[in-house]
Amino acid sequence: MDASTQQTTPKSTLTPPKKVTIRDVASLAGVSYGTVSRYLNGNEHVSSAAATSIAKAIQHSRYVPNNAARSLAQRKTQVVALIIQVEADATIAQASVSAVMSSANQTLGDAGFQMVTLIANTDQSTSRIARLVQSDFADGYILFSMSNDDSLTTVFLHANRPVVLSEYDEDSELPFPAVDFANEQGQQAITQYLLDRGHKRLAYICGPGYSPSAINRLRGFQEAVGTAFDPSLLFYADDWEISSGELAVVEFQPYLDSLDGVVCANDSIAIGVINQLGRMGYRVPGDIAVTGFDDSPYAMMSECKLTTVRQDSSRHGKTLAELLLRQLAGEAIGKQLIQLPTELVIRQSA
Amino acid sequence: MDASTQQTTPKSTLTPPKKVTIRDVASLAGVSYGTVSRYLNGNEHVSSAAATSIAKAIQHSRYVPNNAARSLAQRKTQVVALIIQVEADATIAQASVSAVMSSANQTLGDAGFQMVTLIANTDQSTSRIARLVQSDFADGYILFSMSNDDSLTTVFLHANRPVVLSEYDEDSELPFPAVDFANEQGQQAITQYLLDRGHKRLAYICGPGYSPSAINRLRGFQEAVGTAFDPSLLFYADDWEISSGELAVVEFQPYLDSLDGVVCANDSIAIGVINQLGRMGYRVPGDIAVTGFDDSPYAMMSECKLTTVRQDSSRHGKTLAELLLRQLAGEAIGKQLIQLPTELVIRQSA
């Protein structure tokens, strides 16, 4: 439209043109840059005359405060990092992860914080993140499915910044609050459902041992079956994926004829179990009932819709964010658990 | 071990204890802080004597350079932002997204950059991110599935920072390079496959119109069917989700009996189509063949395994990262396309 559109001088990407600073705005507005700073930060001691001329100057000069400088001066970044620890890439793709990302982002954004998510999946990325944390990269941290013995967790002990955990581990020494689902009760409830329907001999496929959720769910299963618990019908998966379910069924092969139910630590594993069971000639739920956990999109997608335990991941993310915000606001919150409910969802697989 | 371990003064989370700075290290090491800075930045003009004493001092004091200060001084952040634009939360959960996140993170990390991912899904988050970009939040940006007419994209025009796009739009005016799959060829190939197998009357379900990939795939379909293209058998979905596939089939109801194939813009839509077709009494592929696109995990999960087009999302992420790194290294790269191959995967649905 106007001549200023000509700024399309594509030079080198390396030499950014002189950025407009707070002083430019000040001189343009005819005030000192201290006043501009006050205006920017909502300080009330700014005359409306100054305010309007500053506003005009800002608009005219396309001024935007520099992030690093602001962070340095006030020693806070207005950034919250969501750190997600993944073994397999597939983990990030879980619906629960994206729901948490999205809802936490929403809640934090409303409060004026920018959420950034970092992936910790290798030694290198982990140590890079550790260094970032120590260099005050963010004002607070949400640790998603972080194993407690991780080298990263110890960093937060010294970081002196608010932290919230997405999983609750009774045995953990970490002094941080957690928001977690009623994994134990959920797993117990669905197991009890199977027992009530007459299933007697149940196998359990546990999630990876480093996961508190996996442990808590196993606990729920054990409570439900009580003394009938048979260690030879317990399989520890290495991850939460479909292939682990398939593998588990192969392991259970000698016992398969005597089984009438397989309780799985999550939906993906359950899908794998159903698939493999099918290949080996067993029918679900006719021969063997199978249950999942999570009520992920997968639950509706298998040939046999999953009977599973639902958890509200959006609420998880929102609650995590809120808990962090409270700390960011100055509230001191130590190790404690906010427990979110789970709900039995009965479909076809059991 | 020593008395300094007593720093466990848990006070308030708001008053971080005096951080150890470069000066502390300097005085501890008995040199000036300029020397410490040089040491830190790998400057060769540091005597080995100074170096060792500085190293010791750093270790002893647990010193970690402050991020904001460093960024301010050298005017770069060593951060790359992956900005993903999502309509629905489910979009983040796509395997392709997580694969890109992970592989780009890996590649950038190896090069010394920290990748952070930002979610742009609301007006508010979008404008917050826009402000960040203008405030030099990151050194470079990967724009994932960003619509071209978005208010955000214009921000990058003025940002003067390297940008890469995850989708190629011929008509776009954006001067940024893109890495994209051979969407057009892929869709054409799978359509041709249907035609070769004797399917004559094909419907097409297009992805959302704001997506260049959706447009490119549609184009591939049209090329394959040529003059046989029937606009009444074209459905524009609002998103990439299962429900859109179901909806499309309902829309096609009057024509269903005359159809013998439905080509879908992605796997999720195809799943929805298969589901809905089943409910309405049609058999896949017996009555109507259905094809997907992406070869996502879903492709293997439906009752009828999907015949689809595979794309390597890890490679996508890696290539995006590499392209950005080249720019970060000073290379000037304008609007251009790096095209990644796609591959026909034949299973059961067609």
Place this chain on the structure above:
DNA sequence: CTGTTAGCGCATTCAA
């Protein structure tokens, strides 16, 4: 209400 001043923690000249 506003201008001035002094840092925030670090990189980078310039001398020495």
Place this chain on the structure above:
DNA sequence: TTGAATGCGCTAACAG
């Protein structure tokens, strides 16, 4: 090789 000085862009405390 190293110390000292200056500045990155902004906030905040202090006068006025």
